[in-house]
Amino acid sequence: MSEQTYFVLAALLDGPLHGHAILKRVADLSQDRIILAVGTLYGALDRLAANGVIVVEKEEIVNGRKRRYFRITDDGRGLVEAEARRMQQAAAVVTRRTLGATFT
Template identity: 65%
Template sequence: MPRGTGEVSEPMYYVLTALLDGPLHGHAIMKVVAELSGRRVSPSVGTLYGVLERLNDRGLIVVDREETVAGRNRRYFRLAEEGRAVLEAEALRMQRAAALVIDRPATA
């Protein structure tokens, strides 16, 4: 199986979605994920960095740059082309699955 294929977990889906608009650092990713999910997905720092590591290992995201802010290293991540393709495929899969319920005629 190629690196980027396969399903993504809900936290992974929201992290990939958060990166659609451009590179973000970890704290910003946590904020955007919480907002996008209506606070349903709110990963801890440790969980988030585990997700980021798995996405990076699969080639779905890449490190965009690193900088030092107030004496702390800040790493920015961006969506890789393969990550965009996997995210779009997952969104279409969920849309088709939802249509099975939403488009079903009502029964009496």
């Protein structure tokens, strides 16, 4: 899973968001390391929806433009949680070795 995808899914863990809110949440969660272009975000959202990882929760018209709210599915939640565990385990390999070497 790419880091961008990980943060998009993480952004949706607290509830449905529209595209602009996802962009902001991804930037906040990644401490501004991940700044997605609008086209990149919507390409990712379309792929995630096609894979059943997210769904469109609702649509509304705001200032004459369609706004779609996306929600993470149970499968998506399981996927991002598994990725978080995988990254935690991978990081532990290095931190155990480097911290162990420091205190030896």
